[in-house]
Amino acid sequence: SQTIHQWPATLVQPVGSPLSLECTVEGTSNPNLYWYRQAAGRGLQLLFYSVGIGQISSEVPQNLSASRPQDRQFILSSKKLLLSDSGFYLCAWALPNEQFFGPGTRLTVL
């Protein structure tokens, strides 16, 4: 069966520090992968998606970036965090008619 991992589970970082969140998927190959952010009271916002290694599409302009160095690995990064980057970050992979979500990372930028 397929499993999706995210780490760390929680993270507190100062403004201006770098960020790296990792997502890995097991039990499937060549999945479509997604990064969402959930801000308080705002639902989920699609940040990036990837249909293959090295292929990244950005949905919204921001100071975050994503990379896919391996088939089942998806990384969310930032060189300098902003206060507004605080939120709950969810990684997901998709079948044609369903998405499966990881446990999420709670990021607090102080």
Add this chain to the structure above:
Amino acid sequence: AQSVAQPEDQVNVAEGNPLTVKCTYSVSGNPYLFWYVQYPNRGLQFLLKYITGDNLVKGSYGFEAEFNKSQTSFHLKKPSALVSDSALYFCAVRDMGQAGTALIFGKGTTLSVSS
């Protein structure tokens, strides 16, 4: 553009009573609709989906949803609420644009079931 609206930020019901969490959608073609549930500090769990077929869709944990094309709605329902149903519920529609299978989510509705 496709969108999903959840008009209620919070729904309060007593245990044992029926519950409804509302969702309306706007799409240009045939909608693919989903409901997810999120418990505190957890990822989203899939409840049910409507792709085609019977308008009444049954899902996990006793939940069901009714697709109403004329009202462009996909309300989530349960005949008898449990305290353990208290969580954040998201309605979503599949984005048929560039993101392929990406989902567009509503803002979420917090369900609170009191004992």
